[in-house]
Amino acid sequence: MNDTLKDGPDIARIASLVGDPARANMLTALMAGAALTASELALEAGVTLPTASSHLAKLMEGGLLTVASEGRHRYYGLSSPQVAGMLEAIMGVAAGVGPKRVRPGPREPKMREARVCYDHLAGEHAVKMLEALLDGKILVRDGKDIKLGKHGATHFAAIGIDVEASGKSRRPVCRDCLDWSVRRSHLAGTLGAAILDKILSEKWARREKDSRVVTFSPRGKMEFERVFLR
Amino acid sequence: MNDTLKDGPDIARIASLVGDPARANMLTALMAGAALTASELALEAGVTLPTASSHLAKLMEGGLLTVASEGRHRYYGLSSPQVAGMLEAIMGVAAGVGPKRVRPGPREPKMREARVCYDHLAGEHAVKMLEALLDGKILVRDGKDIKLGKHGATHFAAIGIDVEASGKSRRPVCRDCLDWSVRRSHLAGTLGAAILDKILSEKWARREKDSRVVTFSPRGKMEFERVFLR
DNA sequence: TTCATAGTTCGATCCTTGTCGAAGCATCTT
DNA sequence: AAGATGCTTCGACAAGGATCGAACTATGAA
Numbered sequence: 001m002n003d004t005l006k007d008g009p010d011i012a013r014i015a016s017l018v019g020d021p022a023r024a025n026m027l028t029a030l031m032a033g034a035a036l037t038a039s040e041l042a043l044e045a046g047v048t049l050p051t052a053s054s055h056l057a058k059l060m061e062g063g064l065l066t067v068a069s070e071g072r073h074r075y076y077g078l079s080s081p082q083v084a085g086m087l088e089a090i091m092g093v094a095a096g097v098g099p100k101r102v103r104p105g106p107r108e109p110k111m112r113e114a115r116v117c118y119d120h121l122a123g124e125h126a127v128k129m130l131e132a133l134l135d136g137k138i139l140v141r142d143g144k145d146i147k148l149g150k151h152g153a154t155h156f157a158a159i160g161i162d163v164e165a166s167g168k169s170r171r172p173v174c175r176d177c178l179d180w181s182v183r184r185s186h187l188a189g190t191l192g193a194a195i196l197d198k199i200l201s202e203k204w205a206r207r208e209k210d211s212r213v214v215t216f217s218p219r220g221k222m223e224f225e226r227v228f229l230r
Numbered sequence: 231m232n233d234t235l236k237d238g239p240d241i242a243r244i245a246s247l248v249g250d251p252a253r254a255n256m257l258t259a260l261m262a263g264a265a266l267t268a269s270e271l272a273l274e275a276g277v278t279l280p281t282a283s284s285h286l287a288k289l290m291e292g293g294l295l296t297v298a299s300e301g302r303h304r305y306y307g308l309s310s311p312q313v314a315g316m317l318e319a320i321m322g323v324a325a326g327v328g329p330k331r332v333r334p335g336p337r338e339p340k341m342r343e344a345r346v347c348y349d350h351l352a353g354e355h356a357v358k359m360l361e362a363l364l365d366g367k368i369l370v371r372d373g374k375d376i377k378l379g380k381h382g383a384t385h386f387a388a389i390g391i392d393v394e395a396s397g398k399s400r401r402p403v404c405r406d407c408l409d410w411s412v413r414r415s416h417l418a419g420t421l422g423a424a425i426l427d428k429i430l431s432e433k434w435a436r437r438e439k440d441s442r443v444v445t446f447s448p449r450g451k452m453e454f455e456r457v458f459l460r
Numbered sequence: 461t462t463c464a465t466a467g468t469t470c471g472a473t474c475c476t477t478g479t480c481g482a483a484g485c486a487t488c489t490t
Numbered sequence: 491a492a493g494a495t496g497c498t499t500c501g502a503c504a505a506g507g508a509t510c511g512a513a514c515t516a517t518g519a520a
Contacts, residue, residue, distance in 0.1 A: 012250060017451045051509055071466090303496065
């Protein structure tokens, strides 16, 4: 009946999924990168279990989530980094136009500084890092994409990151992801994920519990800057 | 009841705006870059004018759109490239794993070059023209307004445009109008309308059918540049 | 087996919101 | 001044969907 001429992809369908507060809370929680159970997500969204279950079914049908059954638990996670990127983009707009910027929130400043974006680092540190890497020609922009520079692979190998290994999947090695707090790009992709791994495994920084916030130790920050911002 | 601890910006609010099919169609149409009137957007969305008006008010309140009143027309456009980027990201997810198919539309480049804006010329040519006229002191900025320069009247008279005649109505002779494709001002007002008349009557250019596109002939473009861009 | 825990499905309720017709403003044209 | 056009506001209606309690399924523990 509806003769709506769809010019592009069904954008309304996806956006309406994100447009419900309960679902938005769930998705935001999943931005931290960890898969969560239905109960945890229900708590996070502030709804009962049946309601959460209904929402999760819709998100699954929309292709935004994947699920892994483990015993009687079902772990839900974002289906792709692309979904995470979309959520960040929406956050960027929401933060920019925020007519009701009620309160910045206690840990908001920390979020701006450094946080987890699905599986890579975001925030001011991450933005500066990408700029430094581009500046040093270790990474180079190629139109909309980001590619490894001439000495990129050897540079990362020296740090202890094997770009080749992470490049085997279909997922792009480098990808830019718009940062909602700083409004500039940071590095996503398998390389971005590998760098976050490095930061955490070297204990330069640790993740706050139940939050996306990443806190650098004084020494860790120096190391991070030495390695990536120089 | 509102115990929703907002970790970040209010993502649901923005997403729900995009989540309605009618609004999504409007936003998709505006992705082309050109500002459209409420009527055009109603047609695009497949709803009646009152409905469209209601949607546009919501999008405005959400900060996704800006509006420029031009006579009895109201031209709506995306409020920032950031919003366009967000829509692109949503399209990417909606299209599945597939690449982003944001096609500019066949006549989009032509629209950017030259188009009708209500009753005067818009697009790159129009923007350049206003700059040249200001540069030659034929027109001068007076705060927010634009006025005729010292030799303005004689200049236009030599071309065959009677500024005095067109100045009799209450409508201002000169007025600037923000160009959505170039994001700079072009000339509106009775003088802008008279110039468009001149261009069309001299057959320097013609209007495309069912479109706002204005196409210059090779010779017409030269004439236009000689008269206005010199 | 029997009980407990995690999760889904069902049915009913209730509220939000998209929708349009009619009327009201504002602006331009004649 | 009178009419036409673009757009908004108002009022009423209908449909979609978010929510929860209760019942049901599945897995693990006793």
